[in-house]
Amino acid sequence: MKTTEPLDYHGKSSPGWGARLALQIRFDRRFLPPVLITLILLLAHLSFGILESYEKTLLAVGASFAAEIVLSLSILGRWPHLSSAYISGISVGILLRSPFFWPYALCALIAITSKYALRIRDRHIWNPSNFGVSAMFFLAPFAAVPLSVQWGNEIWPMIVIWIVGSITIWRLKRFHICAVYVLGFFFFALIRSWITGDPFLVEVAPITGPMYQLFIFFMITDPKTTVRSKRAQMAVAFLVAFAEFFFRLAQTVSAPFYALFLVGPAAMLYEIYRSPPGSAGDATHPTSPN
């Protein structure tokens, strides 16, 4: 029966515009992460006031949108899908803490511009948000620092975020990345505890914070900047945790971001240069994103 078939929202026999838009939102899985991150943000802010201000977050999102639109139109000559820019902007608004306004705008601009500037075989190899916040933490420590505290004291918001995030990521078929990274983090936390003599709980403590929830669900799982095969994705996630282990031994507060900054692109480059042109690892392959 035709009515039970998946609806083709590009089809000529589609219903009206409002319904088509609704269907597009319903079936475009690219909207899932933005919706999830917005829900998390709203819940956290309305419950605990986690944002420095609405203005700063909106500035980051606005700068992200502006950069995406201008660069896409001028370089690719087409109107961009803004879900990625939205995630980048809102991630900057959450992950970056600054008493000033300019770091939010600059970080969002750097994040989006990096997608267009740093491309290999027409693929960007850094997660935009990760590139942006890592650049800011490294280049502007006087003005920008990572989100590093809990949202409230209760365990329930944390459990809800983990469950909702896990379900969403599962639906996106990327849960294995999160799981391997978390297991890797615990494993290396155990080793760090053994090396430093600090309690295991202390070494594990950072992952209980919201910074890691966002890092795990939205940054290391980014489809456009992760390698293709499931096994490779799991290996990369483990390597991120491994690199973070060394940054943490060097007492680097922004350890996870720097680890992903190094490991993510290295894995992408490895995959790109190992894949023959036109294969699944190449941007010219029909399934490759822009």
Add this chain to the structure above:
Amino acid sequence: MRPQVPRVLPMLLLGAMLATPALIQRFSDSSRANRSLDTVTALSRYGFYFEEVSAEAGVAFTHLAPQLDPKLDHIMEEVASVGASVAVVDFDRDGWQDFYVTNSREGSANALFRNLGDGTFEDVAPRMGVADLNVRGTGVSMGSVWGDFDKDGYEDLFLYKWGSPELYHNDSGNGFTRVTDKAAFPRWINANTAVWFDYDRDGALDLFVGGYYPEHINLWKLETTRIMPESFEYARNGGRNYLFHNRGDGSFEEVAERMGLTSTRWTLAAAAADLRGTGYPDLVLANDYGVDEIYFNESGERFREAGGQTRIGFVPKSGMNVSYGDIMSEGRFAIYISNISEPGVLLQGNNLWMPVDAHDGQYDNMASILGVEIGGWSYGAQFGDLNNDGALDLYLVNGLFSGIPGSDYWYDHSKVAGGHRSIIEDARNWPPMEGRSHSGYQKTHVWINSGPYGFTDVAALVGAGDTYDGRAVALVDLWNRGVLDVVVANQRGPLLIYRNTVVPEHHWIGFALEGNQDNRSPIGAQVTLFWDGKRQLQEVSGGNGFASQNQRSLHFGLGSAERVEKAVIRWPSGVEQILSAPALGRVHRITEPE
């Protein structure tokens, strides 16, 4: 569609963006404030300079930090990080300002430095009976505030401690008598702030005391190590607050719950002032590990918390100071609350709450725009016209613990600070400090008010370049010269006295107020000075900043003005008094009219 512009453009754009932070830092004001100027240049450029003269003044006092239960040894520097305080008073009414400073090691002595009027001071605390107040088993001193609670014309001493609070009656400047038992205070409060104010305007000074650690905890005999905040920014497991209503017979009634002061946040500082022109003093609390609180006084019958309404209590930070100042010379108080800023780790930024519509309780944080946001691990701050140019400047001290040079505890701190309640609240989980610095060796900031251009940091340029772990700041004209000198109490460090020299072309005027019968101090009295089309509001305070209290008399700088139009005094009783064209260059001693 083909690309419209070459790919090199985004690469160039990205390069420019990545270079932007370096350019901003290079041209930021803070990077220029490290050079010191000779005094002549400092005077000509900024109108004032400081000389540290504690040795010359005969003041040799070094604060000793608490030594608590051995279970806290691994993070003792972090936990025992407060206790240095300074409170200014003319306790013997000889016309020279004296000051009382606290020590915080069991067995250590507090000091009352009496101003001898010849440029030197003498510690008279042992003779006066207010030195040996850190006796084992009674806790240790955290600070003090002076207020004439019995209206005999002499300022009495309230000492708050991590331990037993104490009240000492001033016996006409000849000594002090312990009257704590009659006052009926609780046996133990782990307090870090107290304020004298007459919240109900009944003429008798009442007392607010803010709790930090919960009152059931004896930090020398811990039954558990789960004594730390349950969150770095959302903690509610601190000490309770107290409001002691003065019955007028030497005893006090605790009315905090009845009056709506029920919070159990980790209060580090408090100050009271009439923020809305109601005639009743409102109360602002700076809370560590959480949001700050502002309590509007509802006609002396109840306090209404308005942190959300005013936005002052919305974003959680690490509040450590509350100061008021009419920095725009428009007859309204801005509120300065210090927090923590550490590059690369935590940038809370200090808050400068400017009233948008103070009567309706709307404030905007203008710290960033006005350039007073980034201090360090900031503690005490005070507003005062340091160069007598007619605009209030800001003195801020910073630094938690200066340990092994080059070492840093921040990374370890960040691990637990980001952890869940079950981790952060147990002191056993905190990694050992091992002598490492934690926001140590931080500079003082002396921000001069440049009017519409905001504030400019000139600390090192004008001679205030010390890097001790500053806690309390008090502004006082120590030698009756018409300038504000600065006394700084440092944790585990020496007490510093900065003698101020101001260009003589900048004029000044002062007001020493005395209530007639009720509230003789008279805390809560306001003076609005009108000159050259400007007006500036100041209020007599019963303690503000962090663990500090300025001189009782009010000091106004006037710049080059040759005359003042008028001074309007609003006494706590509500009586208004106008002084027409009061003479410049002197302190006017005004008694409340009958």
